[in-house]
Amino acid sequence: MAVRVPADSALLARATLTPCQPTDTLPSASLFPGGHGKTATREHHDALMDDLEHKVFSRFDDDTWxxxxxxxxxxxxxxxxxxxxxxxRGW
Known part of the structure:
Protein backbone atom coordinates (compact mmCIF):
# COMPACT_ATOMS: atom_id res chain seq x y z
CA MET A 1 0.00 0.00 0.00
CA ALA A 2 1.34 3.46 -0.88
CA VAL A 3 0.70 6.53 1.22
CA ARG A 4 1.16 10.01 -0.20
CA VAL A 5 2.60 12.53 2.26
CA PRO A 6 2.65 16.24 1.37
CA ALA A 7 6.20 17.52 0.96
CA ASP A 8 5.84 20.03 3.81
CA SER A 9 4.48 17.61 6.39
CA ALA A 10 5.79 14.85 8.59
CA LEU A 11 4.16 11.49 9.21
CA LEU A 12 4.57 9.63 12.47
CA ALA A 13 4.45 5.88 12.67
CA ARG A 14 5.01 3.54 15.60
CA ALA A 15 6.79 0.32 14.73
CA THR A 16 7.20 -2.49 17.21
CA LEU A 17 10.36 -4.58 17.07
CA THR A 18 9.14 -6.84 19.85
CA PRO A 19 6.17 -6.42 22.21
CA CYS A 20 8.54 -4.90 24.78
CA GLN A 21 10.60 -2.61 22.53
CA PRO A 22 8.56 0.07 20.76
CA THR A 23 10.52 2.38 18.49
CA ASP A 24 9.26 5.64 17.09
CA THR A 25 10.09 6.41 13.49
CA LEU A 26 9.49 9.67 11.68
CA PRO A 27 9.51 9.71 7.88
CA SER A 28 9.98 13.37 7.06
CA ALA A 29 10.21 16.01 4.38
CA SER A 30 10.46 18.69 7.08
CA LEU A 31 13.44 17.49 9.09
CA PHE A 32 16.86 16.48 7.80
CA PRO A 33 20.27 15.95 9.37
CA GLY A 34 21.57 19.46 10.01
CA GLY A 35 18.33 21.38 9.53
CA HIS A 36 14.77 21.56 8.36
CA GLY A 37 13.31 21.53 4.88
CA LYS A 38 13.34 24.49 2.51
CA THR A 39 11.34 27.58 3.42
CA ALA A 40 10.63 30.62 1.24
CA THR A 41 10.52 33.34 3.88
CA ARG A 42 11.65 34.03 7.42
CA GLU A 43 8.01 33.69 8.52
CA HIS A 44 7.81 30.20 6.97
CA HIS A 45 11.08 29.28 8.67
CA ASP A 46 9.79 30.47 12.05
CA ALA A 47 6.50 28.57 11.60
CA LEU A 48 8.32 25.36 10.63
CA MET A 49 10.71 25.69 13.58
CA ASP A 50 7.74 26.22 15.91
CA ASP A 51 6.06 23.10 14.54
CA LEU A 52 9.23 21.01 14.79
CA GLU A 53 9.93 22.12 18.35
CA HIS A 54 6.35 21.78 19.64
CA LYS A 55 5.02 18.84 17.62
CA VAL A 56 8.15 16.72 17.23
CA PHE A 57 11.05 17.52 19.57
CA SER A 58 8.91 18.19 22.65
CA ARG A 59 6.82 15.07 22.03
CA PHE A 60 9.33 12.36 21.13
CA ASP A 61 12.44 10.97 22.80
CA ASP A 62 16.01 11.37 21.59
CA ASP A 63 16.08 7.78 20.31
CA THR A 64 13.34 8.49 17.76
CA TRP A 65 14.67 7.81 14.27
CA ARG A 89 20.36 31.14 11.01
CA GLY A 90 16.90 31.48 9.50
CA TRP A 91 16.97 28.59 7.00
Whole structure:
Protein backbone atom coordinates (compact mmCIF):
# COMPACT_ATOMS: atom_id res chain seq x y z
CA MET A 1 0.00 0.00 0.00
CA ALA A 2 1.34 3.46 -0.88
CA VAL A 3 0.70 6.53 1.22
CA ARG A 4 1.16 10.01 -0.20
CA VAL A 5 2.60 12.53 2.26
CA PRO A 6 2.65 16.24 1.37
CA ALA A 7 6.20 17.52 0.96
CA ASP A 8 5.84 20.03 3.81
CA SER A 9 4.48 17.61 6.39
CA ALA A 10 5.79 14.85 8.59
CA LEU A 11 4.16 11.49 9.21
CA LEU A 12 4.57 9.63 12.47
CA ALA A 13 4.45 5.88 12.67
CA ARG A 14 5.01 3.54 15.60
CA ALA A 15 6.79 0.32 14.73
CA THR A 16 7.20 -2.49 17.21
CA LEU A 17 10.36 -4.58 17.07
CA THR A 18 9.14 -6.84 19.85
CA PRO A 19 6.17 -6.42 22.21
CA CYS A 20 8.54 -4.90 24.78
CA GLN A 21 10.60 -2.61 22.53
CA PRO A 22 8.56 0.07 20.76
CA THR A 23 10.52 2.38 18.49
CA ASP A 24 9.26 5.64 17.09
CA THR A 25 10.09 6.41 13.49
CA LEU A 26 9.49 9.67 11.68
CA PRO A 27 9.51 9.71 7.88
CA SER A 28 9.98 13.37 7.06
CA ALA A 29 10.21 16.01 4.38
CA SER A 30 10.46 18.69 7.08
CA LEU A 31 13.44 17.49 9.09
CA PHE A 32 16.86 16.48 7.80
CA PRO A 33 20.27 15.95 9.37
CA GLY A 34 21.57 19.46 10.01
CA GLY A 35 18.33 21.38 9.53
CA HIS A 36 14.77 21.56 8.36
CA GLY A 37 13.31 21.53 4.88
CA LYS A 38 13.34 24.49 2.51
CA THR A 39 11.34 27.58 3.42
CA ALA A 40 10.63 30.62 1.24
CA THR A 41 10.52 33.34 3.88
CA ARG A 42 11.65 34.03 7.42
CA GLU A 43 8.01 33.69 8.52
CA HIS A 44 7.81 30.20 6.97
CA HIS A 45 11.08 29.28 8.67
CA ASP A 46 9.79 30.47 12.05
CA ALA A 47 6.50 28.57 11.60
CA LEU A 48 8.32 25.36 10.63
CA MET A 49 10.71 25.69 13.58
CA ASP A 50 7.74 26.22 15.91
CA ASP A 51 6.06 23.10 14.54
CA LEU A 52 9.23 21.01 14.79
CA GLU A 53 9.93 22.12 18.35
CA HIS A 54 6.35 21.78 19.64
CA LYS A 55 5.02 18.84 17.62
CA VAL A 56 8.15 16.72 17.23
CA PHE A 57 11.05 17.52 19.57
CA SER A 58 8.91 18.19 22.65
CA ARG A 59 6.82 15.07 22.03
CA PHE A 60 9.33 12.36 21.13
CA ASP A 61 12.44 10.97 22.80
CA ASP A 62 16.01 11.37 21.59
CA ASP A 63 16.08 7.78 20.31
CA THR A 64 13.34 8.49 17.76
CA TRP A 65 14.67 7.81 14.27
CA UNK A 66 14.08 10.28 11.42
CA UNK A 67 13.99 8.99 7.86
CA UNK A 68 14.14 12.08 5.61
CA UNK A 69 12.95 12.13 2.03
CA UNK A 70 16.61 12.18 0.96
CA UNK A 71 19.97 12.07 2.68
CA UNK A 72 21.09 10.14 5.72
CA UNK A 73 18.87 8.92 8.55
CA UNK A 74 19.27 10.57 11.94
CA UNK A 75 17.76 10.65 15.41
CA UNK A 76 16.09 13.46 17.30
CA UNK A 77 18.87 13.21 19.88
CA UNK A 78 21.51 13.90 17.24
CA UNK A 79 19.62 16.96 15.96
CA UNK A 80 18.19 18.41 19.21
CA UNK A 81 21.36 20.32 20.28
CA UNK A 82 21.29 22.24 16.97
CA UNK A 83 17.77 23.68 17.33
CA UNK A 84 18.94 27.12 18.60
CA UNK A 85 21.43 27.38 15.72
CA UNK A 86 18.77 26.45 13.14
CA UNK A 87 16.38 29.06 14.52
CA UNK A 88 19.03 31.77 14.51
CA ARG A 89 20.36 31.14 11.01
CA GLY A 90 16.90 31.48 9.50
CA TRP A 91 16.97 28.59 7.00
Missing amino acids: VYPGHGDDTTLGAERPSLPEWRE
